Amino acid sequence: MRTPIRAAVAVVAALAVLVPLVWFWYASLVPATYDMAAMGYPDYGGGPAVTHEHGGPRVADLTGPSGEPDVAVTLVARADGSRYTLNGTSPGPVIRAVQGQLVEVTLVNESIPDGVTLHWHGVDVPNAEDGVAGITQDAVARGGRHVYRFVVTDAGTYWYHSHQVSHEQVRRGLFGALVVTPPGSSANDQVVAVHTYDGRRTVNGVPGVSALTGRRIRVINTDAGPIRVWVSGTPFRVLAIDGHDVHEPAAITGEAVLVTAGGRADLQLETAGRVDVGGGAAIGTGSPIPAPKINVDFLAYGSPSGLGFDPAAANRRFAYTIGRRIGFLDGRPGMWWTVDGHLFPDVPMFMVVTGDVVRMTITNDSGEVHPMHLHGHHAVVLSRDGVAATGSPWWIDSLDVADGATYEIAFVADNPGIWADHCHNLEHVPEGLVAHLAYAGVASSFQVGGAAGNVPE
Amino acid sequence: MRALYRALSGLIALSVAVQAAVLAAAWFLVLKDTDSGAVFDKNSGANWGHAAHSVIGMGVVPLLALLLLLVSFFARVPGGVTWALITLGVVVLQIVLAFVSYSAPVTGLLHGLNAFAVAGVASVAMRRAGDAAAPAGPVAVS
Numbered sequence: 001m002r003t004p005i006r007a008a009v010a011v012v013a014a015l016a017v018l019v020p021l022v023w024f025w026y027a028s029l030v031p032a033t034y035d036m037a038a039m040g041y042p043d044y045g046g047g048p049a050v051t052h053e054h055g056g057p058r059v060a061d062l063t064g065p066s067g068e069p070d071v072a073v074t075l076v077a078r079a080d081g082s083r084y085t086l087n088g089t090s091p092g093p094v095i096r097a098v099q100g101q102l103v104e105v106t107l108v109n110e111s112i113p114d115g116v117t118l119h120w121h122g123v124d125v126p127n128a129e130d131g132v133a134g135i136t137q138d139a140v141a142r143g144g145r146h147v148y149r150f151v152v153t154d155a156g157t158y159w160y161h162s163h164q165v166s167h168e169q170v171r172r173g174l175f176g177a178l179v180v181t182p183p184g185s186s187a188n189d190q191v192v193a194v195h196t197y198d199g200r201r202t203v204n205g206v207p208g209v210s211a212l213t214g215r216r217i218r219v220i221n222t223d224a225g226p227i228r229v230w231v232s233g234t235p236f237r238v239l240a241i242d243g244h245d246v247h248e249p250a251a252i253t254g255e256a257v258l259v260t261a262g263g264r265a266d267l268q269l270e271t272a273g274r275v276d277v278g279g280g281a282a283i284g285t286g287s288p289i290p291a292p293k294i295n296v297d298f299l300a301y302g303s304p305s306g307l308g309f310d311p312a313a314a315n316r317r318f319a320y321t322i323g324r325r326i327g328f329l330d331g332r333p334g335m336w337w338t339v340d341g342h343l344f345p346d347v348p349m350f351m352v353v354t355g356d357v358v359r360m361t362i363t364n365d366s367g368e369v370h371p372m373h374l375h376g377h378h379a380v381v382l383s384r385d386g387v388a389a390t391g392s393p394w395w396i397d398s399l400d401v402a403d404g405a406t407y408e409i410a411f412v413a414d415n416p417g418i419w420a421d422h423c424h425n426l427e428h429v430p431e432g433l434v435a436h437l438a439y440a441g442v443a444s445s446f447q448v449g450g451a452a453g454n455v456p457e
Numbered sequence: 458m459r460a461l462y463r464a465l466s467g468l469i470a471l472s473v474a475v476q477a478a479v480l481a482a483a484w485f486l487v488l489k490d491t492d493s494g495a496v497f498d499k500n501s502g503a504n505w506g507h508a509a510h511s512v513i514g515m516g517v518v519p520l521l522a523l524l525l526l527l528v529s530f531f532a533r534v535p536g537g538v539t540w541a542l543i544t545l546g547v548v549v550l551q552i553v554l555a556f557v558s559y560s561a562p563v564t565g566l567l568h569g570l571n572a573f574a575v576a577g578v579a580s581v582a583m584r585r586a587g588d589a590a591a592p593a594g595p596v597a598v599s
Contacts, residue, residue, distance in 0.1 A: 199495030225499020367559030
């Protein structure tokens, strides 16, 4: 072949390789500042099409009630070396309230460089109190403050944590427990907030074995992955999951309880015993039994009871299929998580109208477990891998979706706003594992990026 | 260009040895860390061995393989484009095998074995560029 022709062929071949790559790279770029509600594509779940903006409320208008708070707490966020603290400790102070009380929390950012927010994990607060930077508020900069107000309508075990650069801030300690008790109940409970700091598994910040001080053990998994909790020396019952009571829970021996990342489980011990949370961290006394090989299956635990709504009457059905593929995410090449086959930001926006009954099928084909967390709502598990739930209504806000598993869940769209629906292995969120649930007519108030430097993930 | 082709294919073959070395160090580091009470779980960040394996495997080697293909169009190495494509192919296969292994860890065996294919194929490409360079004169031009 003559040299000029040969050179031309080589150039064409090189361009044939390079041009598509540059195109995919360019198409993946995300603006520095954007409206989350304007990203991706609307998914109406087979229901009628609806839009974001109809002159309805803005996210910032969907605040909690005014009036004198029953519980008022100030939390000061501080950088103490590599650890982030609230009021000088990590975990932050346990906030306790009685069901129906108005809680007011004033968040002060003393020295967290990236800014900070507080998300009330599992509490179905009004949207503007949800604490997600760039969606429900601006991140609180150093020297700033933000007041959260909400009524705790459901008794149960919850937690709060930063939702600004959350994959880093939660890991470094910006979280604490929130306990809501029914009126007139005697507590006799113990918070067990499990967190792994720098490779050390801890209970309430303490590695090793701590004292048992209650009978109702409120286990909170603040870590990135599921933990297995097991009890030695006494039978126990799982009284509640994710802040919702289990109906007629049976006594358990020889089975572990899997608590997914972000999830909670309330264990009632019949007598004194020992509760292990893995990694050598535990409460109680005595030597532990070996970790049981099987977990309590919440699909068949407890006995059925009314749901308060009819999932068969669902008018929207969404698919939330988690995958993984090679591609560019905001210009970075890698293996990224996909939602319904799409890379962030080209992900579905699940659109609903207040009062809708929604079914969602969550499928994980991605190779790793994902603890899926829907903000602002509790959903009930209908089935796993096609097997219908037969036990107590299993209400969740954080669901452990193992690799290869499929869950169908249902919920009532009863809390207007724009809500994150993401993986609570928080490292996975900047890797693309986030979508949103948006109500028709609710307009955005905040932007990701922007002057406040909002980084919700 | 031929020298560049030779250098790139050589680097890809060399990277396989580096990948094996850093991965071995990574897991010995994990074992050592557990000696002092650390937990290896979903919270664990990558240690330097894991980080190097990931950066080299997902970044450096695919980039080298891509550059090798681009250079092959200009380098006049006999069979150079073919061997560059084969190299890129086994590199892509290596990444696919890695991620399939998350679901099916036994596939990790193939990931380990395919590393030898990457090294072998890249070595053949390197030798081709070397052979082509050796005899001076027009013989090398096809």
